[in-house]
Amino acid sequence: MVTSTVKEVSQTRRELTVNVPADAIAEAIETALVVLSQQVRVPGFRPGKVPTKLVRSRVGEQAVNDEALRQGINGWIGSALEEHDLNPVAQPSVDVKSFDSAEGAELEVVFDVLPVIELPNLEGLELDGPEWELNDEEVDQALEQLRERFAxxxxxxxxxxxxxxxxxxxxxxxxxxxxxxxxxxxxxxxxxxxxxxxxxxxxxxxxxxxxxxxxxxxxxxxxxxxxxxxxxxxxxxxxxxxxxxLPDLDDDFALTASEFDTIAELREDLKDDLAKNKIAMAHANRRAYVVATLTEDLEYEVPESLIDHEVRHQLNILASQAERSGLDFNQFVAMAAGGDVESLMDRVREEATATVRAQLFVDAIAREQDLSIENEDLTAEVVAQARRLNRDPEEIAKVMFAQENVGALVTDALRRKAIDFLMDAVTITNEPPAIESEEPADETPVAVDGAPEGGESEPAKEDPTPDNEGDNA
Known part of the structure; x- marks a missing residue:
């Protein structure tokens, strides 16, 4: 019988020691020999009919043990995880400490789990809305940016x-x-x-x-x-x-940079446009703002493996942008970073951490409220993503309902539903003025949804079983 002990390394990291008895190793070796007999070619014997002694002599003891490990490891670790009611959120790291047909095996398995999040009481909760009022400093900054364009x-x-x-x-x-x-x-x-x-x-x-x-x-x-x-x-x-x-900010500059005759008129026009844009952004970011505000004072650890996954996702986006631009990835990153690549990478990791942190919170809300997804929720998600991309919903549906993307689609739809619940549960004060538009602004949560293009979602979680050379169970 496989036995195991678990050690809590941190709030989200566990270290599992799995001890496999000799009889379980022997069973795995028998299975390995059957598998290898299908692969070994010996004159006079059909595949699968080669005697085990001959298989051992042909492939060697180490190859038999390696195959036995591949055949048994997922089951051994799986039973240990089930025993301790543990669910890895990403691929575990496995270190084989020992493996002996007579004495058994010892495995050390390290993996991340979801943090325990103490959710806030939403009853009667009021939140200040996102900032929407324009200040003079923002107008000055916009003027300076326009000035730099004409340097x-x-x-x-x-x-x-x-x-x-x-x-x-x-x-x-x-x-x-x-x-x-x-x-x-x-x-x-x-x-x-x-x-x-x-x-x-x-x-x-x-x-x-x-x-x-x-x-x-x-x-x-x-x-x-x-x-x-x-x-x-x-x-x-x-x-x-x-x-x-840089040109001087005077009437001559206004004539050069715009249709206005004076710098005062240019400044006033910029002010009007900025005010409208800031109000529109406040409306569009209400959902992300609510999630960020509700999680601001919550203390919970974010699993490093999920952060790493999101960082790779963001780097893949940069790689796609570099390819479309016809640039080498490293040159593209250097240009995007303004030469300070280290700061850009720090920023990518910081944003990845914020994204995963928000996702964990929203997922916890969905579990607490026992939310589920219906077909109409999936349809609504497809329509929302199509609107964001300005693409035909039927075209987006074909991509998102593909087998490899359905898991991500369901995840996004459930998160959207959880945020709908949050928006209904809290009262937002200091709302920005209403804006007139032909279509309502899409309020997809920036910090919760995934990539800005493509599937627009976090990829489905990886198989939590360890990565070995053989097939996973």
Whole structure:
């Protein structure tokens, strides 16, 4: 009989020690021999009829043990999980401590589980609505952004300064070998206006066109498992330095940048547009805002495996965007990050954590309220996704009702239903003014739904059984 003990590593992580007796190992070996006999080809014997002794001699004892492990491991771990009423949220990590046909086996299984969330009391709950009133600082910022769009570039013969645009060739080497993924020709790099932790941002300051500089840096996770964490030596040749000259915010600028004659008229028009947009955004973000507000003061751990899954999802989106743009992924990420790739990756992980945190809360609401999904809920979800993508609902339905996407569709529909419940349960004060539109704004929760395009959902959860070379049970 398989025995097991469980250790609580953290609120969401468990360590399971599974002890498999010798008789269970013997049974798995017998099964393995049957499987291997179908694969071994011996003259004079039909597949499946090769004697076990001959199978052992042909494939070796280690291959028999490996196959026995593949045949038995899912059942052994599955029974241990059932014994302790544990449900991994992602693929467990399995370490085979020992495996012996005479003495049995010991497995160490590490995995994440859902956190226990103490849900708030919603009865009579009032929440301030999302901010919708415009302030002067936001108008000033919009004017400054418009001003930067009309900046003129001037080639300068001086050392690089903050906010300059620099054209350079960069070559990264690891242990003396050039790393193509970390090298580029004629790369246009904008130096951040504010100081950053990037080694390159600091090393490039003061360098003139025609000069070179070197630095050492460690590659981030955006470079993939093969290169992430590697320390590279970089050599850069600066070919051109340009400064950005901003126009004055005066009436001449208003004439250049708009149909208005004065800067006052331009500012007032920007103010009107910004006010309308902010009100529209407040309406569109009500659902995400309510979820974020309700979870703000709740303390619960977010499983690292789910965060990692969401990070990979977000990086896949970036990879798709890079492919559509015809750019190398690393170059695309560098451009998107404004040169500060490390900060971008930190931001991706921070956003992934917030997304998963919100999803866990909404899922807990669905369980507490015992919500279920009907066909009309799935139809409503498809229509909502089609509206978001501005696509034909029938076209979206074909994708979302495909076998591999149905699980994600059901998950999204259930989350939408849970948020509908929350919106009915709480009272929102300080609502923004009503807006006139031909269609109501889609209030899909930004932090709860999944990707901004494609299936628009979190992929179905992975099989919680361990990943081994053989087939999972």
């Amino acid at each position: 003129e570039l001037e080639t300068v013969d001086r050392g690089v300064q903050a906010n300059d645009l620099v054209t350079l060739t960069i070559e990264g080497k690891y242990e003396g070998e050039v790393v193509p993924e970390a090298s580029a020709n004629d790369l246009v790099f904008q130096v951040p206006e504010e100081a950053s932790d990037s080694v390159m941002d600091t090393a490039i300051l003061g360098v003139k066109a025609g000069e070179s500089f070197d630095f050492t840096d460690t590659l981030g996770p955006e470079f993939g498992e093969r290169l992430a964490g590697k320390e590279l030596q970089f050599h850069c040749d600066v070919t051109e330095v340009k400064q950005r000259n």
